[in-house]
Structures are given as structure tokens and as C-alpha cells.
Amino acid sequence: MANKIALMQGNEACVQGALYAGYRFYAGYPITPSTEIAELSALELPKVGGKFIQMEDEIGGIAAAIGASIAGTKAMTATSGPGFSLKQENIGYAVMAQIPLVIVNVMRGGPSTGLPTQSAQADIMQAKWGSHGDYPMIALSPISVRETFDLTVRAFNLAEKYRTPVMLMTDEVIGHLRERVEIPVEGELEVFDRITAEAGKLRRRPYEKEPGEIVPAMSVFGDGNRTHTTGLFYNETGFPSNSTENAKIMLDRIFSKIYDHVDDIVQVEEYELADCEVAFVAFGSTSRVVKAAIKQLRADGIKAGLLRAITIWPSPEKQIRALAEQVDHIIVAEQNEGQYVREVQRIVEGRAKVYHIGRGNGEILTPPELIDLVKEVKHATK
Amino acid sequence: MQPSKLVQKYFREANLPTIWCPGCSHGITTKAIAQAIENLGLDKDNTVIVSGIGCSSRAPGYMAFNTVHTTHGRAIAFATGIKLSKPELNVIVITGDGDASAIGGNHLIHAARRNIDITVVVFNNNIYGMTGGQYSPTTPTGAFGTTAPYGNVDQPFDILKLAEGAGATYTARGTAYHTKQLISYITKAIDHKGFSIVDAISVCPTYYGRRNQAGTGVQMMVWLKDNFVEKTVYDKLPEDKRAGKFTYGEFHQEDRPEYTAEYQKLIEHVRGEQ
Numbered sequence: 001m002a003n004k005i006a007l008m009q010g011n012e013a014c015v016q017g018a019l020y021a022g023y024r025f026y027a028g029y030p031i032t033p034s035t036e037i038a039e040l041s042a043l044e045l046p047k048v049g050g051k052f053i054q055m056e057d058e059i060g061g062i063a064a065a066i067g068a069s070i071a072g073t074k075a076m077t078a079t080s081g082p083g084f085s086l087k088q089e090n091i092g093y094a095v096m097a098q099i100p101l102v103i104v105n106v107m108r109g110g111p112s113t114g115l116p117t118q119s120a121q122a123d124i125m126q127a128k129w130g131s132h133g134d135y136p137m138i139a140l141s142p143i144s145v146r147e148t149f150d151l152t153v154r155a156f157n158l159a160e161k162y163r164t165p166v167m168l169m170t171d172e173v174i175g176h177l178r179e180r181v182e183i184p185v186e187g188e189l190e191v192f193d194r195i196t197a198e199a200g201k202l203r204r205r206p207y208e209k210e211p212g213e214i215v216p217a218m219s220v221f222g223d224g225n226r227t228h229t230t231g232l233f234y235n236e237t238g239f240p241s242n243s244t245e246n247a248k249i250m251l252d253r254i255f256s257k258i259y260d261h262v263d264d265i266v267q268v269e270e271y272e273l274a275d276c277e278v279a280f281v282a283f284g285s286t287s288r289v290v291k292a293a294i295k296q297l298r299a300d301g302i303k304a305g306l307l308r309a310i311t312i313w314p315s316p317e318k319q320i321r322a323l324a325e326q327v328d329h330i331i332v333a334e335q336n337e338g339q340y341v342r343e344v345q346r347i348v349e350g351r352a353k354v355y356h357i358g359r360g361n362g363e364i365l366t367p368p369e370l371i372d373l374v375k376e377v378k379h380a381t382k
Numbered sequence: 383m384q385p386s387k388l389v390q391k392y393f394r395e396a397n398l399p400t401i402w403c404p405g406c407s408h409g410i411t412t413k414a415i416a417q418a419i420e421n422l423g424l425d426k427d428n429t430v431i432v433s434g435i436g437c438s439s440r441a442p443g444y445m446a447f448n449t450v451h452t453t454h455g456r457a458i459a460f461a462t463g464i465k466l467s468k469p470e471l472n473v474i475v476i477t478g479d480g481d482a483s484a485i486g487g488n489h490l491i492h493a494a495r496r497n498i499d500i501t502v503v504v505f506n507n508n509i510y511g512m513t514g515g516q517y518s519p520t521t522p523t524g525a526f527g528t529t530a531p532y533g534n535v536d537q538p539f540d541i542l543k544l545a546e547g548a549g550a551t552y553t554a555r556g557t558a559y560h561t562k563q564l565i566s567y568i569t570k571a572i573d574h575k576g577f578s579i580v581d582a583i584s585v586c587p588t589y590y591g592r593r594n595q596a597g598t599g600v601q602m603m604v605w606l607k608d609n610f611v612e613k614t615v616y617d618k619l620p621e622d623k624r625a626g627k628f629t630y631g632e633f634h635q636e637d638r639p640e641y642t643a644e645y646q647k648l649i650e651h652v653r654g655e656q
Contacts, residue, residue, distance in 0.1 A: 025467050046652040051466050051645060056492035060459040063452065063489075067463025070450055071430070071471065075463070093453050221448045221464065221471055224427045228443055230451035239397055239443055240451075 003182040010148045010174040011036035013181060014104055015044060017152030018076050020184065021191055023102070024050035025075040027064035029057055029083060032116045033172040034106035037078035058086035062103065066090060069099050070229055072196070072220035074156060078104035080172075081114060084123055085130070091165055092131030093231045095254065098207075098215065100159035100194060102152070104168045106175040109362040118362025119172035121284055122336035127167050128313045134251065136258040138265055139167040139313040141283040145179035150189065151310070157192035158265060162257050163215040169312060171335070173285035173364065199223040205236040215257055258314060268316045269308040272298065276305030278374050279323050281344050282333045283309040286358070286365055290333050293370035304374055312340070317347050324351040329377045333365055334358045353377075392416040392426070397444050402437060403511075405587040405599020407558030411505050412441045414561060414582070415474065418568035429472040432461040434481035436512045437586075438505030441476045455486030458493045461500050469499070469642035474572065479506040479520040483539050487519075491548035494577045498641035501571045502579045504541055507586040515589030526593040545579045546634045552578035553634040558585060559606035560630055567632060576640045583610065583630070 008016070014037050018026075026041035028034075042052040051068070055061040058079055065075040079087060084105045094101045107123050109115030123130075127139045138158050142148040152168055159166040197206065197217040206227045209216050219225035232240040233247045241247070258265065269287075272294055273279065282290045287308045297304040307323050309316055323330060330352050332341035341356040348354050357373050358365065385395060393416065402408050419429065429447045433439035435454035442449035448471075452460045457475045465473040482490050482504045493500060509527060510516040517527035519539045526533060542553040552574040556564030564582060571578035585591065585602035596602050613631030616624060 025463065027463055046645075046649045047656060049649055049653070053462065053466055055459065055462070056488050059456060060462070060489055060492070063456040063459035064463030064466070067432075067450070067452075067460035068467035069463075070460075071464045071468045073467040075467070089453055090456065219448075221430055221468060222428050226427060226446060226448050228449045228451070230443070231453055232451065239394075 003185055006181050006183055007178055008145060008181055009036065009176055009178045010142070010145045010170055011106065011176065012040055013145045013149040014078070014152045014168065014170070015040040016183065017149040018102070018156065019044060019048065020149070020189065021074065021153045021156035022193065023074040023076050023156065024048065025065060025068035025073045026051075026077065027053045027055050027068070027075070028061040028077045028079065029055055031058070031080045031083045033108055033175050034078045034080045034104060036175070037104060037106070041076075058083040059090065062087040062090040066094050066099050066101055069101050070221070074100070074160070076102040076104065078106065080106045081108045081110050081116070081123070082112070084126065088130040092133060092135065094165040095131070095135045095137075096231050097229050098163040098254070099165070099229070100163055101165040102155045102159055102168060103165055104170065107169065107171040109360060115362040117172070119285065119364060120336060120360060120362060121171055121286060121334050122339065122360050124169065124312060124334065124336065124339045127169055136255050137167065137313045138162070138164060138258065138311070139169050140310060141169045141312050142174055143284060143287050143308065144174070145177055146181045148174060149181065149184070153189050153191065157190060160192050160194040161214065162261070163218065164258065169284065171285050194218055196220050197223065197225050206238050207234065208236040214261070262314055265311055266314060266316045267310040268319050269306070269310060271308060272305040273307060273323070275303050277303045277327055278329045278331065278377060279327045280304065280306045280331050280333055280370075281309065281320065281323070281340070282306060283312050283340070286333050286335050289365045289367055290370060293367040293374070296367060296371055297374055302374060302378065315343050315347065320344055320347045324348040327352055328381065329353050329355065331355045331357060331370075331373060331377070333370060335364060336360045388413065388416055388420060392419065392446055393444055394446050400444055401440055403588040405585070405591075405602070406437070407507070407584045407599070407603070408438055408441060408505055410558045410561060411503065411564070411582045411584060412444065414556075414565045414568055415476070415503060416445065417565045418572055421565070421569045422572055424472050424572070428470060429474070430461075430464055431474050431476060432457045432464065433476040434478070434486060436478040436481045436510070438476055438478040439481060441505075455481055455484070456489065457481065458486060458489040458500065458502065462489070462493055462498055465498055465500055466642055466645065469646065472572065473500045475500055475502045477502060477504055479504060479508060479541070480510045480518040483519045483541050483544065490545065494545045494548035494550040494579070496641040497549055497551055497576045497638050499575055500577060501568070501574075503568060504579065504581050505584050506541065506581050507584040507590060509586050509590040511586050511589050515593055528593070541581050542579065542633050549577070549638070550579050550634065551576035551636050551638050554632045555581040555583065555630045557583040557606045557610050557630055559603050560610065563612070563630060570632070574635075576638060
């Protein structure tokens with residue numbers, strides 16, 4: 001079967017990807033620049049028997065989506081800026097209760113109401129650290145419209161596989177960019193459906209992993225398992241426990257299910273890295289600008305390259321460490337005042353010089369300024 | 383002592399006893415919900431109990447259904463997702479006065495507006511118990527709490543008027559003393575197609591009682607008995623006899639299109655056109 005070709009924007013590709021992954025529930029609240037995801041979900045979901053609901057606020061949006069997922073339905077919510085802040089508490093709930101969910105953040109300029117119609121990549125640290133308490137997070141960042149489709153499917157797969165919320169951290173540029181997309185045909189991309197407990201076969205301890213399971217199988221409401229879900233620390237029965245020893249065990253599980261599978265979760269793109277002397281680390285729309293700059297630099301005889309984090313959380317530690325062994329200069333280009341650069345510095349541990357270029361005023365980076373910085377960096381070390 | 387048949391059938395005995403203080407009436411209201419479910423013969427496997435945060439919201443952990451203990455104020459929003467995604471499930475929300483009408487007030491009014499088929503039972507003890515006795519949106523003006531050391535300046539909500547104004551299609555108030563009526567209201571509420579709410583007046587001797595010299599749990603129950611009058615009886619009382627009295631009873635009932643059924647019609651309409 002031939003691929004269908006369509007001209008679509010990133011936000012549309014997100015909904016098409018979600019449909020491909022089999023989502024059947026969307027709850028959210030209107031907010032620029034993510035609203036098209038809600039609008040298109042409202043249009044498309046009823047056609048496949050799915051449900052769309054515009055909730056009374058952002059908190060209700062994520063709460064209803066988690067509710068649908070607990071009941072056994074693949075669910076998504078999308079937001080931007082202020083809405084992402086409002087959703088934080090329930091993101092932590094989904095982590096703790098181990099509920100699969102896809103949260104899309106089409107990033108815009110902040111803080112506060114900020115720049116609703118301008119692009120930014122300034123919620124990168126919030127994606128990892130925004131909810132209270134200690135927890136890991138999976139966050140993906142697409143470079144194009146087609147990749148928005150693919151990563152939405154992947155976000156659902158990872159959410160279901162690891163019983164955890166997964167963030168698709170796109171931005172206004174990608175969300176509203178229109179590109180030609182070859183839509184994947186059925187079977188072309190992997191679709192992972194959650195592993196469910198056998199109907200009616202009561203597990204005495206529903207949070208006890210059975211052999212071969214990454215996470216315990218989930219019960220579906222109506223299957224007779226009648227489990228309990230809570231945001232308190234719980235033991236293997238699913239019921240609350242105040243024991244600090246138990247909290248340690250459960251916290252370890254929440255972390256290790258992610259960090260023991262980093263190689264499955266982390267994806268990067270290596271662009272012109274083989275012989276590179278000055279390397280960029282970037283993600284999302286900014287990496288398009290970086291690629292344009294690298295083309296020009298290479299034409300000028302400067303060996304620049306890019307390590308693009310497709311998975312931004314957990315961060316590609318292994319790949320960044322290897323890069324620090326290879327080059328003396330790493331430039332982190334991101335559309336904010338300096339966020340992911342801190343993560344890169346932490347990983348590099350002084351093995352290479354780390355620079356930051358970026359700004360949070362909504363103005364996207366341009367190839368000339370990246371080129372100038374690379375030349376400056378190279379010149380300074382001569 | 384053998385637990386009653388009702389407890390054996392509908393409670394997770396291994397999780398008992400409850401965390402609730404001596405004299406707290408939450409056990410009575412929780413049991414009333416189980417009795418209502420028994421009266422209606424609901425299938426446990428297809429029944430979901432959702433709660434928020436607070437003393438009341440610990441109830442689902444003791445109940446042998448599909449149970450979800452969510453975040454503060456958000457039980458109705460979680461329940462909306464559960465019910466809309468799987469309308470075949472019976473969805474009951476257990477919440478407190480603070481959980482339902484302060485932090486969760488927005489979800490309460492909008493679920494009522496949609497007339498989604500969820501039953502909300504408010505364990506209304508006029509105080510934040512779990513955090514140690516702060517005033518809530520139903521604490522009477524002048525009453526004391528740890529955050530109202532000079533008496534409460536706020537005016538309280540009538541949760542049923544709020545819900546009715548927002549569009550709830552069944553509203554009733556019961557008390558922990560008048561259990562027969564309370565069970566009957568919860569039974570009718572669950573059986574009602576649409577958004578239903580039962581304001582279950584409860585007693586908190588530990589925090590409300592002590593601060594307000596309201597006495598022990600038993601004395602507070604006697605106070606409920608003496609001061610709550612069935613609504614139709616109250617309506618016939620002469621003006622002078624009404625002073626200081628409160629009402630229980632069924633307050634509002636109407637038929638209006640139910641949200642998940644309407645959404646199902648929308649799906650059928652859209653798919654019919656394809």
C-alpha cells in the first residue's frame with residue numbers, strides 16, 4: 001500500500017499520530033499554540049468511536065485523561081505554557097500511580113502569560129522537574145512535522161510499555177509549521193498496547209511484577225480485578241503504606257523501570273559528527289537552524305556537527321559523554337536563557353568546554369549567529 | 383465479632399480498621415453507600431468509586447470495588463474521564479466539603495452543568511479534618527477553626543443550591559444520624575440518570591467538636607437529631623419553630639439529557655454520515 005501524502009502542520013500530525021497509536025480519549029483546555037490538537041481531536045475522535053471533552057480547566061483536562069487511562073483507554077492531553085504549569089501536580093500523580101498518559105506541550109514564551117504566539121523551548125527543565133518530589137520523566141522532542149507524527153506514536157508506546165506519563169515537548173514553530181508528510185501505513189510503525197491483567201484472574205498483589213514483566217500488568221475497570229489506585233506511596237497490594245522501607249522500594253522501581261531501559265528509551269540523531277571538531281547539542285526546532293549553520297560552516301571548511309536529542313529526558317548521557325571525549329567544544333543551542341546546557345555541563349564534567357547560545361524572548365536563533373559563535377570559539381583556541 | 387454480611391461483601395476487610403477517629407461519622411456514611419449499592423444490586427466489577435484528598439477520601443481504600451484515590455479536589459474530573467470513556471461503569475465520587483466545594487468547586491459545577499451520570503456523596507463535616515481543623519467553605523460564620531481562632535468571618539456555601547444552580551438533576555441532603563433516609567437518598571441518587579449529589583452531613587468531634595464545644599461524637603449526633611428537620615415537615619412549621627433548624631430531604635429532581643448518552647448519539651450521528 002502506498003503512503004498517503006499530505007500537507008499538514010505539526011499539531012495536526014500529533015493528532016494523526018495519536019490516532020495511529022490508537023488513542024480513544026482526549027481531555028484538555030484551549031490554549032495557544034496547542035489548540036489545534038484539541039480542535040482536531042474533537043473532529044476526529046467521534047469518527048472512530050473515541051471521546052473528546054473540553055474540560056473546565058487545565059487541571060481537569062489532565063485529570064480526566066488520567067481517569068480514562070486508569071479505566072483502560074489510551075488517552076492524551078495537550079497544552080502550552082501556563083497550562084503546563086497547571087498540570088504539574090497531576091503529572092506527578094500519573095508517575096506515582098503508574099498510569100500511561102501522553103502530555104503534549106507546544107512550548108511558547110514565558111514566564112507567566114509571556115508570549116502566547118511566539119515559540120520557545122523554555123519548559124525543558126520543567127518537563128523533568130516541574131512536579132514536586134523525586135521522579136524520572138520521559139520527554140521527546142520532534143524536529144519536523146513527520147517526526148511529530150512518529151514521536152506521538154512513540155510517546156504512546158513508551159507510556160504504555162513503562163506505565164508512565166510521557167511528554168511530547170514540541171514548540172510553536174513545529175506545531176504550526178506546514179510540511180509535506182508521508183503518512184505511515186498500518187504496520188509501518190510499531191504500536192504497543194498495554195499489557196493487561198487477565199480478566200477475572202485476581203492478582204492478590206497487583207503491583208507485584210510477574211516474571212518477564214517490565215511493569216506489573218494493568219487491570220482494566222470491569223475485568224473483575226477491582227484494584228486500588230492512589231497517589232500515596234503504596235505497597236504491592238496497591239494500598240497506602242507509610243513505611244519508609246516500602247517507599248524506598250517503590251521509588252526505586254519508579255526510577256529503575258526508566259533508567260534500566262535507557263537504551264530503549266533514548267534516541268538521538270548524529271548529524272555530521274564523525275569528523276567534527278565543534279559540536280552542537282540541540283533539540284526540536286532549533287536543530288533545524290543548527291543544521292543550516294553546519295552546512296554553511298562545512299562549506300567554509302569548518303568541521304561542525306550536531307548531536308540532536310530526540311529523547312530529551314532521560315538525557316542521552318552516554319552519547320553526550322562520548323561527544324565530550326571527541327571534541328573540545330560543545331555548543332548547546334536552545335530557545336531559552338540557558339536550561340539544557342546545565343544538563344550537558346553536568347554530563348560533560350569539564351571534559352570539553354560547554355557554551356550556550358539561546359534566548360527566551362521568542363525570537364528564533366539564526367544560522368549567522370551560530371556560525372559566528374563557532375568561528376569565535378575556534379579562533380579563541382588557536 | 384463477625385463482620386456483617388454487608389461488610390463481608392463490599393469491604394476490603396484486610397484494610398480495616400479505618401484511619402478515622404473515634405466518634406467520626408464517616409464510617410456510617412461509607413456503610414450507607416455500600417447499603418445503597420446492595421439495594422440496587424450493582425455489579426461490583428462494574429462499579430468505580432473515586433475520591434479526592436481528605437479524611438472522607440480514604441473511604442474507597444476500604445471498599446471492594448474499582449477504586450481511585452486521586453488528587454485534592456480533582457475526584458470529579460477523574461471520574462468524568464472514567465465515566466465518559468466507559469459509560470457502562472457506575473461511577474460514584476466520595477469527597478469532603480473542602481475537596482468538593484473549595485479546591486474542587488470548578489469541577490463540581492461543570493460536572494453538574496454537563497449532567498454527566500456520576501453520583502457525588504459529600505462527607506460534609508464543616509471542617510478540614512485531615513490537616514487538623516481549618517475552616518472550610520461550609521464552616522458556619524462565627525464557628526471556630528485553627529485558621530479561624532477568632533471565629534469564622536466567611537459565609538458558608540449551601541452545596542446543594544450551588545449544585546442545583548449549576549445544573550445537577552438530583553440533589554438531596556442526609557445526615558449521619560438519619561441513616562435510613564441517607565441510604566434512601568444515596569440509592570435514588572445512584573439510580574438517577576444524570577448528575578446527582580447527596581450532601582451527607584457528618585460530625586468531626588476531634589476537630590470541629592473540640593474547637594466549638596460541640597461535645598463528643600455521640601453528643602454531636604444528638605445535635606443532628608435535634609436540629610435537622612425533614613424538608614417537607616420544616617416547610618409546614620410556623621416561623622418561630624424554624625429558627626436555628628436545618629433541613630434534610632430531597633431538594634431537586636428533574637430529567638435532562640445525560641452527557642455520556644448524548645455523546646454516544648453524537649458518535650452514532652458522525653459515524654452514520656461517514
